[in-house]
Amino acid sequence: MQTTTLEFPHNARRTYTAVKNLFNKSTKFSSVKCNDDLFIIEARRGLWISPFSENVKMKVVATSSQSCKVVVESSSRSVLNLLNFGANKENISDLSDYINNEVHKLTQPGEIPMRHDSIKFQ
Secondary structure, three states: OEEEEEEEOOOHHHHHHHHHHHHHHOOOEEEEEEEOOOOEEEEEEOOOOOOOOEEEEEEEEEEEOOEEEEEEEEEEOOHHHHHOOOHHHHHHHHHHHHHHHHHHHHOOHHHOOOOOOOOOOO
16 A cells, blocks of 8 residues: 655645546546545546556545645555556556646636626625
8 A cells, every 4th residue: 555645735625626626537537436524535446357456545634724635545456466566656646746736726716616696796
């Protein structure tokens, strides 16, 4: 199992939303399960019957009101994956890059759609 921790200067809900959007857009992951209460996302990569597939788990944890960390874990689904040396470590590195990019995109003011049509100014 490989684990890494990413830190962000954004609140936990915004970061969780960015990570969840990443998994909703990606086609490489299957069986994505999101727990919106605990800010946990679990997914599987690879075919269900393949011995070379992996489980990925991400947990967003608030460290303050304006910062959080994302713990990313990758584990093999089979003992046969021991022959695939370093794959989980490389996947964690790639996934970390994707998460950093997605969080950065979501936290840019132009990327977050705002609904102002219900607000009336007097």
